[in-house]
Amino acid sequence: MPGKALILVENLSVPFDRRVWQESTTLRDAGWDVHVICPQGTKRDRESYVELDGVKIHRYPLTAATGGPRGYVKEYGTALWHTYRLARRIGPVDVVHACNPPDLLYLVAKRLKRQGAKFVFDQHDLCPELYLSRFAGRGEDFLYRQVCRLERATYRAADVVIATNESYRNAAVTRGNMPADKVFVVRSAPVIERFRQVPAEPELKKGKPHLLCYLGVMGPQDGVDYALRSLALLREEREDWHAVFVGSGDTFDDMVALSKKLGLDDLVEFTGRIPDEDLVRYLSTADVCLSPDPYNPLNDVSTMNKVMEYMAMSRPIVSFELREARVSAGDAAVYASDNDEAEFARLTSRLLDDPEERARMGKLGKERVEGPLAWGNSQKALLAAYAAAKET
Template sequence: MKIAYVYDAVYPWVKGGVEKRIREVSVRLADRGHEVHVYGMRSWDGPAVLERDGVTLHGVCPGEALYSGGRRTVPQALRFGSSVLRPLLASGADVVDCQNFPYFSCFSAKGASMMRGIPLVVTWHEVWGDYWYDYLGPRGVFGKAVERLAAGLTEHHIAVSPSTARALEGLGVTGPVPVVPNGIDTERIAAVAPAAEGSDVIFTGRLIREKNVDVLLRALVPVREEVPDLRALVVGDGPERPALEALARDLGLDGAVTFTGFLPDHDAVIAAMKASRVFVLPSTREGFGIAALEAMACGLPVVTTDHSGNAAADLVVPGVSGFRSGLSAGEMGGRILAALDLHRTRASDCRAAAAAYDWGRIVDILEKVYQNS
């Protein structure tokens, strides 16, 4: 089978969750004998077409910044969307898998699908719905309209989480939507040794408003009353870091909480997780929550928010692999204390739950979806 993936950012030049997913499934599909092509911006030096790990990468337009002022830029999305049509028409693909965001490329993929008579699959990492108004203000009506139009382009959709599949119903998608989640490399995670310095609680991710790390900090105050020598790590960086560091000082947590910034590589993050006891993700916007899954693979119970925009909540089996919490500091603090106890007895259950998301199993599901499209 000849498979074409469409997404503007290409791994490893851009290292986000969508880019990593495409890279992981592409390499494994190629290993199984499929011919896999990835169409994105040319963010590398050298020829526009190159091969890496058995996968052919196509740079359909020059690379450029994806964000301006913290938001995805419309001109960039339009340029990529218009540039990918002709290469897709010439691709000879048996199936096109286009990632839903940033939408305009979905319309070009639909054009190629119609003209060449090949199935189009749209993979949905999130459905924003009314969140468009938070993101763009009154102009969010246009983003919401484009999202709904993209949902009507094909009968073949993939959702990366059950919550995203449910949200697609609100966009008018009928019939069951297969859920093909993101995955983890369980063998590689198992091979990483714990970091030398341990912690009780760890968070990893971008320090942005939607992650609600301020709620985590406030929740640590009652936790510290029960665990006087509490040690917490906040791994990551972002625009909220100065305010969060100031809040930690104001709460008297400056001796208990360490802000590490981004660590050197992914193995260092896994090592830090393995040296901790509980992973906390207080986010209200997660298309999947890969960091939570990696933490479970390290044996850590996860405390995350019970919020409609947080797909990581779907990963947690309460009382087994963690807990769901509201956004009050008191409730989250109680859940963290319960998870610290859970770590003593359920670490193996956390690892077993994460094993179901090994990339090999994910590719098994994905192959069947493509074959039935």
């Protein structure tokens, strides 16, 4: 019989974190009493406690890290203390479900295990690869080795691991020494109901024939700078496009500054985070969507939510050559090799000139997210992971 589940997440608030919210509602529908501990959002998800659609959400105040690794030590220490404090208030649970980053929440999970809980580790990121990608100049230094130790400790404490794709599953089995039958792939998938096309609005193109769109976080590893430099190269050949960048993040201000430096002010627009109804307006109008995450140790093996969301909206995609990008998008994207910004620009231009190819790619992407990559398949894997945890 289902019992009481506690989900721990540090890097986003809930329900803003779509994956965690989907998992929470899936478990709720299966009869679980679901509690979530997460940080408060900056502009939304501000209540310290709220019950939404039967999911009980406990939030704590948290200031995001700035600067180098020292800032993250402070952020993660604060988050860990609040998570432990709220977990004690919630009391014993049957399953504690910890989502990384960071690979520190296992410390709370181990305390709950002493009270009889099973531990499900939901690996959203490979933290060693995240460290190498975010702090590329530091290499495999002392802090990197500590990150690896924390990952190993988390694997050791886990009864079951949930991986977002086969690359992450392979890491859990090989370097994490997890039994293969205790590692389940629960792919992130867009909520189809959230991504419904609406009539295109030509005025969003600012008088241009074409609209390019980027959707997502703007952090050091997300490649918005690559996209902007590619657009600067595209401008040398043609100016029949307008580009909109939707989202925010650590490097938002830097990217706005870079756009100005590259002379793209009249062609590039930054919206920040916007409501869903505005998001679908832009995506419904976009001719080509950009996924400029560069090749690095993390991006190569990670599933990009933006790619899945573009496909849900039947949009063709330009991406760099990444292993898991190909797994997700297949022929719904074209791929520039070796972080080649000039090739990224050429592929974008090629798609702008070929409406039939854009339509074909968009149709393929839609079929993928409604078929083999649909959330319904992940729901089954999630419930199987919980069943395996309870049997451990």
